[in-house]
Amino acid sequence: MESWLTKSGAVGLGDLELAEFPVTGRGVKTLRRFSQGERILTIPSDVLWSVERAYGDSLLGPALRSSLPPLSVEDILAIYILFVRSRESGYDGLRTHVSALPSSYSSSIFFSEEELEVCAGTSLYTITKQLEQRIEDDYRELADRVLAQHPDIFPLDMFTIEDYKWALCTVWSRSMDFTLPDGSSIRTLAPFADMLNHSSDVKQCHAYDVKSGDLSILAGKDYEIGDQVYIYYGPIPNNRLLRLYGFVIPGNPNDSYDLVLTTHPEAPLYEQKQKLWVSAGLDSTTTISLTLTDPLPMNILRYLRIQRADVSGLAALALQQIDGTDEKISDSNEVEILRFVEEAIGSLLDGFAISLERLEEQLAEGVYPVGGNAWAAAHRKRKQIPVRTREMCKLRQGFRAADVMWEV
Numbered sequence: 001m002e003s004w005l006t007k008s009g010a011v012g013l014g015d016l017e018l019a020e021f022p023v024t025g026r027g028v029k030t031l032r033r034f035s036q037g038e039r040i041l042t043i044p045s046d047v048l049w050s051v052e053r054a055y056g057d058s059l060l061g062p063a064l065r066s067s068l069p070p071l072s073v074e075d076i077l078a079i080y081i082l083f084v085r086s087r088e089s090g091y092d093g094l095r096t097h098v099s100a101l102p103s104s105y106s107s108s109i110f111f112s113e114e115e116l117e118v119c120a121g122t123s124l125y126t127i128t129k130q131l132e133q134r135i136e137d138d139y140r141e142l143a144d145r146v147l148a149q150h151p152d153i154f155p156l157d158m159f160t161i162e163d164y165k166w167a168l169c170t171v172w173s174r175s176m177d178f179t180l181p182d183g184s185s186i187r188t189l190a191p192f193a194d195m196l197n198h199s200s201d202v203k204q205c206h207a208y209d210v211k212s213g214d215l216s217i218l219a220g221k222d223y224e225i226g227d228q229v230y231i232y233y234g235p236i237p238n239n240r241l242l243r244l245y246g247f248v249i250p251g252n253p254n255d256s257y258d259l260v261l262t263t264h265p266e267a268p269l270y271e272q273k274q275k276l277w278v279s280a281g282l283d284s285t286t287t288i289s290l291t292l293t294d295p296l297p298m299n300i301l302r303y304l305r306i307q308r309a310d311v312s313g314l315a316a317l318a319l320q321q322i323d324g325t326d327e328k329i330s331d332s333n334e335v336e337i338l339r340f341v342e343e344a345i346g347s348l349l350d351g352f353a354i355s356l357e358r359l360e361e362q363l364a365e366g367v368y369p370v371g372g373n374a375w376a377a378a379h380r381k382r383k384q385i386p387v388r389t390r391e392m393c394k395l396r397q398g399f400r401a402a403d404v405m406w407e408v
């Protein structure tokens with residue numbers, strides 16, 4: 001792969017080498033010192049995987065274009081990778097990249113039932129199950145709409161659902177997204193640059209040059225000879241890291257917990273409530289991220305004030321929206337919703353297969369092999385965030401009670 005890239009105009013490969021590192025696995029090692037900000041690597045536009053390139057391919061392009069509605073960016077890239085992998089000749093350069101890709105991934109969609117059970121009761125568990133279902137549905141549609149229509153270029157035994165899942169994980173864990181000056185975005189996979197692991201010790205240091213279409217990596221910090229070079233994947237919470245990349249960062253400062261709030265359409269006053277949610281920028285089913293710095297976001301209160309309101313409460317909330325204010329409707333409504341959140345979080349924590357305390361003990365005892373799937377899932381279960389949310393609810397209820405007493 002490296003000699004193909006160098007022949008194609010890549011710059012910097014002579015100073016870098018692929019190597020195995022503890023925890024991150026394979027990564028990129030420096031063969032010389034770099035100062036922060038120095039350009040380390042440039043991968044030219046001609047060798048990048050992109051939607052444009054897939055559409056431009058004389059064999060693949062017409063098959064992709066025949067799909068109506070158009071395929072998603074991730075499906076196009078996934079099919080492109082599987083297509084190149086299935087070719088016995090041609091595509092020599094790209095094929096060297098494909099053969100350097102991992103043969104399997106540790107994203108949560110590849111967890112065994114037993115491994116996933118470790119995080120039963122968490123949003124990771126629910127979202128992974130939903131994702132598995134979505135992938136199955138998408139694959140069935142893709143097979144009908146595109147693959148089966150072009151058996152000459154999509155041999156079905158090389159485009160099975162397992163192949164599709166592998167290709168999707170390749171895209172999720174190795175592609176880079178950039179927003180262009182005109183507001184549009186581009187997703188690309190850059191051979192060799194996709195061997196760079198993530199560290200929160202560097203800021204974003206991968207860049208896309210709109211004029212040339214090249215991708216560059218700058219040194220995110222000073223490096224000594226033999227150091228691992230890192231890039232920054234973004235402020236990604238652990239459940240997303242595990243879903244898309246198959247790893248977690250213990251003590252991740254960007255960790256969050258997704259709380260899904262939903263209301264049955266047959267609930268009283270549903271239509272009025274739906275209108276109020278929409279004008280508040282919410283919906284009848286809303287996912288809200290709880291974080292350690294904001295364990296009880298205002299949107300939870302906004303959503304539940306509407307959900308729990310009676311006719312007069314809804315009128316008061318409608319007036320607030322006109323006035324641009326954002327307050328509790330009444331002490332009793334506010335206490336009711338805080339109690340609800342507290343109880344909901346309580347049953348969520350109770351619903352974990354094993355208790356938090358036991359989990360902490362097991363992690364300390366090293367019951368889950370470090371770096372393994374169950375270990376990663378177990379880390380997800382360190383539910384400091386919902387615990388903090390529950391504490392905040394209690395705290396706010398304390399204040400409410402004090403308010404009520406004072407008003408009396």
Ligand SMILES: C[S@@+](CC[C@H](N)C(=O)[O-])C[C@H]1O[C@@H](n2cnc3c(N)ncnc32)[C@H](O)[C@@H]1O
Pocket residue numbers: 023024025026027101102173174194195196197198199244245246247248
């Ligand atoms: C873009 S690839 C990086 C190259 C990859 N290590 C390889 O061998 O092909 C992203 C994958 O590397 C691993 N990875 C990246 N950063 C990591 C980190 N900080 N800790 C553990 N694994 C990491 C994860 O498996 C992730 O899905």
